[in-house]
Each structure stands twice: as structure tokens, then as C-alpha cells.
Amino acid sequence: MAAQKKITRAEQKALRPIQILDAAFEEFVRCGFAGTRVEDIADRVGVTKGTVYVYFETKEKLFEAMINHFSVPFQELLGITEGLSGSAIDRLLSILGLLYEQIAEDRTTRELTRLVIAEGHRFPDLIDRHHDQFIEPIIAKVDALILEGVASGEFREIPVEFSEIVVAPILTTTVLRLIFDDRRVPTPNKEAFLQAYFDLLLNGLLAKSH
Amino acid sequence: MAAQKKITRAEQKALRPIQILDAAFEEFVRCGFAGTRVEDIADRVGVTKGTVYVYFETKEKLFEAMINHFSVPFQELLGITEGLSGSAIDRLLSILGLLYEQIAEDRTTRELTRLVIAEGHRFPDLIDRHHDQFIEPIIAKVDALILEGVASGEFREIPVEFSEIVVAPILTTTVLRLIFDDRRVPTPNKEAFLQAYFDLLLNGLLAKSH
Amino acid sequence: MAAQKKITRAEQKALRPIQILDAAFEEFVRCGFAGTRVEDIADRVGVTKGTVYVYFETKEKLFEAMINHFSVPFQELLGITEGLSGSAIDRLLSILGLLYEQIAEDRTTRELTRLVIAEGHRFPDLIDRHHDQFIEPIIAKVDALILEGVASGEFREIPVEFSEIVVAPILTTTVLRLIFDDRRVPTPNKEAFLQAYFDLLLNGLLAKSH
Amino acid sequence: MAAQKKITRAEQKALRPIQILDAAFEEFVRCGFAGTRVEDIADRVGVTKGTVYVYFETKEKLFEAMINHFSVPFQELLGITEGLSGSAIDRLLSILGLLYEQIAEDRTTRELTRLVIAEGHRFPDLIDRHHDQFIEPIIAKVDALILEGVASGEFREIPVEFSEIVVAPILTTTVLRLIFDDRRVPTPNKEAFLQAYFDLLLNGLLAKSH
DNA sequence: TATGAATGAGGATTCATTCAT
DNA sequence: AATGAATGAATCCTCATTCAT
Structure with a gap:
């Protein structure tokens, strides 16, 4: 936990897309492409829907990037x-x-x-x-x-x-x-x-x- | 063709659910469960959405029946x-x-x-x-x-x-x-x-x- | 009011798009295209958002039809x-x-x-x-x-x-x-x-x- | 051109709001108030959204200032x-x-x-x-x-x-x-x-x- | 049985705005 | 002063489902 505090803004930024891809993997696997809600992916990362769209233009692009x-x-x-x-x-x-x-x-x-x-x-x-x-x-x-x-x-x-x-x-x-x-x-x-x-x-x- | 003309209303009625299941198969295969629209299934049969619900309570029940x-x-x-x-x-x-x-x-x-x-x-x-x-x-x-x-x-x-x-x-x-x-x-x-x-x-x- | 009761389903259907176009006119005039909410148009007619989309595919198409x-x-x-x-x-x-x-x-x-x-x-x-x-x-x-x-x-x-x-x-x-x-x-x-x-x-x- | 090189930081600072107003004019003209995105204005100047908010409190205030x-x-x-x-x-x-x-x-x-x-x-x-x-x-x-x-x-x-x-x-x-x-x-x-x-x-x- | 108008909850996406750096 | 990641409310649009006819 103490270690987490050390994460700088720059590190956090580099990490974010990976976190989202990881979360996307779990949700897409669980519900399929159409059945997955972007919000559930965001929740899994602990951010809001909007943040996902900061990194990936659309749900389709996110899916492809995840694959x-x-x-x-x-x-x-x-x-x-x-x-x-x-x-x-x-x-x-x-x-x-x-x-x-x-x-x-x-x-x-x-x-x-x-x-x-x-x-x-x-x-x-x-x-x-x-x-x-x-x-x-x-x-x-x-x-x-x-x-x-x-x-x-x-x-x-x-x-x-x-x-x-x-x-x-x-x-x-x-x-x-x-x-x-x-x-x-x-x-x-x-x-x-x-x-x-x-x-x-x-x-x-x-x-x-x- | 001539034989088809002889289809009575009763036969037609018995046929309807089969037609819907056939159509459901094609659409579910094409788009998956979540991605399939009940209306597309109905369109494929040539009826309206409401008709599908005459025969099947929900999209889930229709899916299961089709399987x-x-x-x-x-x-x-x-x-x-x-x-x-x-x-x-x-x-x-x-x-x-x-x-x-x-x-x-x-x-x-x-x-x-x-x-x-x-x-x-x-x-x-x-x-x-x-x-x-x-x-x-x-x-x-x-x-x-x-x-x-x-x-x-x-x-x-x-x-x-x-x-x-x-x-x-x-x-x-x-x-x-x-x-x-x-x-x-x-x-x-x-x-x-x-x-x-x-x-x-x-x-x-x-x-x-x- | 009594006269309104006499409106049949068919008449209502023929009326609906006109009502929506009228409401769309008022809202588009008031707020411009981008500033108008489809829901406000629907509210003005006394129906829900979805109903507007039964008659007009998109906000743009509605705008054009209204003009x-x-x-x-x-x-x-x-x-x-x-x-x-x-x-x-x-x-x-x-x-x-x-x-x-x-x-x-x-x-x-x-x-x-x-x-x-x-x-x-x-x-x-x-x-x-x-x-x-x-x-x-x-x-x-x-x-x-x-x-x-x-x-x-x-x-x-x-x-x-x-x-x-x-x-x-x-x-x-x-x-x-x-x-x-x-x-x-x-x-x-x-x-x-x-x-x-x-x-x-x-x-x-x-x-x-x- | 040579003169432009001489622009001091102070002059640059004084210039920024003008640049933003110019950009705002073009975008508001192109898309109207509601249809314009603050980010497009910023892009036109070559800065980020945040910078626009350094000089203008809200999109409305920016619009009025531009007029x-x-x-x-x-x-x-x-x-x-x-x-x-x-x-x-x-x-x-x-x-x-x-x-x-x-x-x-x-x-x-x-x-x-x-x-x-x-x-x-x-x-x-x-x-x-x-x-x-x-x-x-x-x-x-x-x-x-x-x-x-x-x-x-x-x-x-x-x-x-x-x-x-x-x-x-x-x-x-x-x-x-x-x-x-x-x-x-x-x-x-x-x-x-x-x-x-x-x-x-x-x-x-x-x-x-x- | 069949229709299809209407619903309304839900989901993708946008964007003005904030704030820590 | 400038950034840009993050937010979250807002908004378009969809679609399963209902129900009066």
C-alpha cells in the first residue's frame, strides 16, 4: 500500500491503459462483446466511464486493442x-x-x-x-x-x-x-x-x- | 408449391413457432445472444415483434427453445x-x-x-x-x-x-x-x-x- | 374534450408525426439544432423519447423533415x-x-x-x-x-x-x-x-x- | 517574421486571450454556441482545453467576450x-x-x-x-x-x-x-x-x- | 392470432469543467 | 501559465417488452 503511494502521475498514466485492457479482457470474456457494458469495465478499474474513453475511442476499438x-x-x-x-x-x-x-x-x-x-x-x-x-x-x-x-x-x-x-x-x-x-x-x-x-x-x- | 397452398390456418399456426425458431437460429448465430434484436428475428419470418412474443415469453426463453x-x-x-x-x-x-x-x-x-x-x-x-x-x-x-x-x-x-x-x-x-x-x-x-x-x-x- | 375521445388509433397515428414536427419546430427555434434535446420535443407532445424515434430515425432527419x-x-x-x-x-x-x-x-x-x-x-x-x-x-x-x-x-x-x-x-x-x-x-x-x-x-x- | 521572434513571455501572455478569441470566433461561427467544443477552440490555438479555462471562466463567458x-x-x-x-x-x-x-x-x-x-x-x-x-x-x-x-x-x-x-x-x-x-x-x-x-x-x- | 404504437430503462458516447502537477 | 487526466452529468439512440385494437 505504501508502495502504491509512490506512483507518480506519469507512471499512473502509463499504467491506466493496461489496467483498462485487463479489465476489458475480464468483462468481454464474461459477457461477450455486445453484452459487456463499458461502465463495468470502468468500475473494475475504479474509474468512471469517461476515463475509458480518454484512452479508447469506442468499445470496438477497445475490444480490438484488448485482443x-x-x-x-x-x-x-x-x-x-x-x-x-x-x-x-x-x-x-x-x-x-x-x-x-x-x-x-x-x-x-x-x-x-x-x-x-x-x-x-x-x-x-x-x-x-x-x-x-x-x-x-x-x-x-x-x-x-x-x-x-x-x-x-x-x-x-x-x-x-x-x-x-x-x-x-x-x-x-x-x-x-x-x-x-x-x-x-x-x-x-x-x-x-x-x-x-x-x-x-x-x-x-x-x-x-x- | 401446390401442396403449400393447402396449408390450413391450423397448420400455419403450428408452423409459426418453427419458423421463429429457424429465424432465431440464424440471428443468434450471426450476432450472439446479446447482439441479436428480436425485431430482426421477426423480420426474417415476415411478422412483427409482437408475434414473437405471442409464442415466446422472453428473448432468453426463445434462445433456450431454439437450442x-x-x-x-x-x-x-x-x-x-x-x-x-x-x-x-x-x-x-x-x-x-x-x-x-x-x-x-x-x-x-x-x-x-x-x-x-x-x-x-x-x-x-x-x-x-x-x-x-x-x-x-x-x-x-x-x-x-x-x-x-x-x-x-x-x-x-x-x-x-x-x-x-x-x-x-x-x-x-x-x-x-x-x-x-x-x-x-x-x-x-x-x-x-x-x-x-x-x-x-x-x-x-x-x-x-x- | 369529448371530441378528443373519438380519436381512433388510426387517426392518432396519422396525427403523431405532425404533433412531433410541430413540437420540433418550437424546440429547434428556441434552442437551435445542437441545443435542442429530443426529450424536450417528446415532452412537448406528451410522449416519451422513444416515440419520437418511432417516427424519425435521428435528430437530423427530424430536423430536415420539420423544415x-x-x-x-x-x-x-x-x-x-x-x-x-x-x-x-x-x-x-x-x-x-x-x-x-x-x-x-x-x-x-x-x-x-x-x-x-x-x-x-x-x-x-x-x-x-x-x-x-x-x-x-x-x-x-x-x-x-x-x-x-x-x-x-x-x-x-x-x-x-x-x-x-x-x-x-x-x-x-x-x-x-x-x-x-x-x-x-x-x-x-x-x-x-x-x-x-x-x-x-x-x-x-x-x-x-x- | 523577425519581429515575431522578439515576442517576450509577457507579450505572449497578453496575446493568448486574443488568440483564443480569434479561434472562438471561427468555431462559434462554424458550429454555433451549443455545437462548438471548447477543445476545438483550444486545438485551433494549439493549446489544451485547460488553457482556455485559464483565461475564460466558462464557455458562455468566452462567447460573450468574443462577441x-x-x-x-x-x-x-x-x-x-x-x-x-x-x-x-x-x-x-x-x-x-x-x-x-x-x-x-x-x-x-x-x-x-x-x-x-x-x-x-x-x-x-x-x-x-x-x-x-x-x-x-x-x-x-x-x-x-x-x-x-x-x-x-x-x-x-x-x-x-x-x-x-x-x-x-x-x-x-x-x-x-x-x-x-x-x-x-x-x-x-x-x-x-x-x-x-x-x-x-x-x-x-x-x-x-x- | 397478429399488430405495431408506445414505453422506459439502459447503454454508448460526448464534453464542459476541475485540479493536481 | 499550462497541462491533460479524470470526472460525471447530459444526451442520443436502442431495444426488450407491453397492450389496446
């Missing part, structure tokens, strides 16, 4: 995947593990996914950017790794369209958690899930003798 | 899966194929999924019912089939948590089509998709020599 | 001037007399003039229409009559640009009454004013011997 | 008319010429007239002062000159109420330029206008033989 703001960590993930080394298998599993942490486990990205699904119609640009910056690069990455693994003999010959299927369990976990919100679905055990996921992914269902 | 109305075909699917015969593999793939048709290919179910994800917070009962009637039975079915296949030697020993992973590609396809709405993602080729999906599911990624 | 509505009598005046007969002098003086009644004496047209002057910037279309339908035809009419009078020997040879000068006392009276609003300027005596106006117009200031 | 500020040149005109010499005719025409220049040709006075017409209701004191300081003295001056001309035999016997009619073309030109704002009405030719105006004023419309 952009919270997309940053996801973008950083894509950078990390560049630095991986090891066999194609190792790198593929590493990437899938990171994706799981980022998409399925991280509440922010999970809820961002909800907003993308729910509000996409109203914000087509958002969808396009989401596709170009997230979906496309990830699919391309997985595609490339599979091809590399096939070339090196680690993987058997398979169609490139597999990529979506390969990552599917991650998005599915995300969506099921979004729908059942820790109420009907227990918080999944990461280790057990990844182990089962990777086991099935690598070996398939069939009995070896089959 | 229930369009959930029926999905419920029928569960019945069909009971009648399958053949090996565990055959029945599993049959079920996955049917699920794909029902969830990923059928626009109605797909959009219903969007609404469940988007509006779940506001309609917890809807979510609970959705879980009890759809998710739970399907997971149970897949679980049972896998156990059966393991028992019969068709499948290798695997954890039960696999079920979600096994059906994941179907929900993932659904969600991606919801997000990119036939704009960025080409309408997928069913045969190619299922073949790749089943191939990976049964055999995994690894080269046989591995 | 059009109250411009009708003025347009009718233009028709009347067509039916005049007599010498050029007689017809010119008749027209000027009618214009005086319509523009300077009639409160509605007078206040319409205030709005045209005050709000012209915001409603350029209104100004253009005002010019094409009122100013242009009147100037043309006076021009034609002067030329006719010159041809018949009633008037001396004068430039056509006189028309504005000829009608000037009417607009000036209007504007002065607008500015001083029956407070500082006594309600003018029509007979005396027209007599002086026409005397000066026909004979000029100079002593005859001059 | 007073721009009324000064008009007041000076009244002084000039005192120094005229020559026949009554000469002096009358000189005054009318000066009035034309000041009211009809000078944009500032013209737009001041717009504001008086548009905002008079809201600022009755302004109207009263305008009447006492401008209209009254001018009418009195013209009255006096006409009486003098009648006495000297230059003018024929006419009622005093003529004064308004005599100056009418000037106010009319002003108002028409306000309404049609150099768009529909060509910038008038001063010489031609005054010649026609004075010709009609002195001689009237009638053919001499009449």
Missing part, C-alpha cells in the same frame, strides 16, 4: 519454437508440449480463443490476423517438421494434411475446458494427458501384432 | 450408434465417421457449438444438459469401444483418457471451420480427411521400423 | 403569384405585399428563416433546396415583372440586379424582428410599412423638382 | 460617420456606402450578424447591447439625415419610418451571403450594387413621365 494486447505472449511462443534442436520427433513433441501449455493451460489464451470463436463475425480483421499470425505459422511449422521426419526416416510417409489432426487434441482440450469451465471437466493432468497424447500420436491404436 | 429445437438431430445420432455391428475397429470408425458428419459437416450442429462456446456463461443449464446428453454419452461410447477392442486384442493397452484425444480431430475441424468460416479454410474433403484421420489414429506417426 | 413540413405554405405562395392580373406595377406590389405577409408577418416562415441562417452550415442540402425553390423563383418573378414594366413603359430602364434591392425591405423587416423579437422593435404596422415601402420604391427619395 | 471583442470595429464606424460633411444626399450615401463595406463586405461583421440571429435567444443581454449600440444609433443617424434633407429641400416629404427601408438592401445582401455563403450567390460587385442601390433609392422605379 492485440493479449495476443503478444502467443506470438512470443512462435519465436521460441525456432530455437529448438534435436530429432524431428523431439522437436515435434516439444512444440506440441509448448502449444499445450500456451493454448490449453493458459487461461488468457484459452479465453482469447473463446472470443475469437464467439465474436469472429463482428471482427473479420481480427480473424484474418489470427489466421495469418497464429494458425498458419503453426500449421506450417508442424508440416515442415513432419516432412523433415519423413525425410530422415523417423516418420512414415503420410499426407501433409495430417498437421491439423496432429495438433487437434490441444485445441479440443482447450475448447472442452472453455465449454465446461472447470465445472464438469476436472482440471486435466498435464503429464498424463501429454503422455497419452504422444503415445497415441506416435504409435496409433492398433495392437502391434495387427 | 433445444436444434439439438434434436444430434440426439438421434446417439441412437443410431447403438445399432452398429462388426469389430470394435469397424464400429469405432463408423461412430467417428458419423460424428464427423454430424458435428463438423452439418452447419447447424457446428453453429450450435459456436453458441455453446460463446453463450455458455449466460446459460449454465444449457451447458449442463449439453454435457449430460452429448459429451458424456459419446465419451462413454468411445471409452467402451476402446475397452472392448483392447479386450478382443484389436487395440493395444491404452489409458481410458484417450477418448478425448481420439475424437479430437472432429471437434478441431468443427472449430476451425467456425473460426475461419469457409473464407480462409477451404471446405475440407471428407474422404481424404477421414482416411488421414483414421490412418493416423490406428497406426501413429512412427515409421514401422522404429 | 420540409413548414416550407409547404411558402411554396403555395409561389403558386398564388401565378394567378395575378393587372398592370406590372399592380402585380409587383401585390407580390411584394404577399411576400411581406408570408415572410415578415408569419411567425413560422420568419423562424424558418432563422433556422436557415443559423443551421445552414450543418445542412447544406437544405440551403440548396431553399435557394432553388424559394429565392430563385422569387427573384426570377420580380426580374420578369420589372422587365415587363420597363417594356410597357411603366418603369424606367433599370438593371435587372435591382430585384434583390426591391425585395430587401421585406427580408430586413423579417431579420430585425428575428433579432429583436417583439421586445425592442414594436410589432410593425403593416399598412404604414407597405405604404412607405411602395412609395419609396416607386418614387425614390429625391424631391420632384430635383 | 464584444469583434464588435469594436463596428463601433468605430459610428464615430467615422460623425465627421462627414457635404449635402444631406452626399452624407447619406457615404454612410450607406460605409455600412455596406462594414456589414455586407466584412466577413467578421457578417458572421457576427449570423451569431446575433442564431444565438440571440440564449444571450438577451447581447441583443440588447447590439440594439443600443448599433441599430439604434444607425437608424437615428439615417432618420436625422433624412429630416435634414427634407428641410433643405433635397428630399421630398416622407415618413420617418423609411429609415429601415433605406438601409434594407445592405442587411439583405449580408443575410443572403450568410445563407448562400459564396456558393450559390456570386460575390457581389460593390460598385454595380451601390450604383443600382443608390439609383433606385433616389429615383424610384417609375418612369419619369409617370
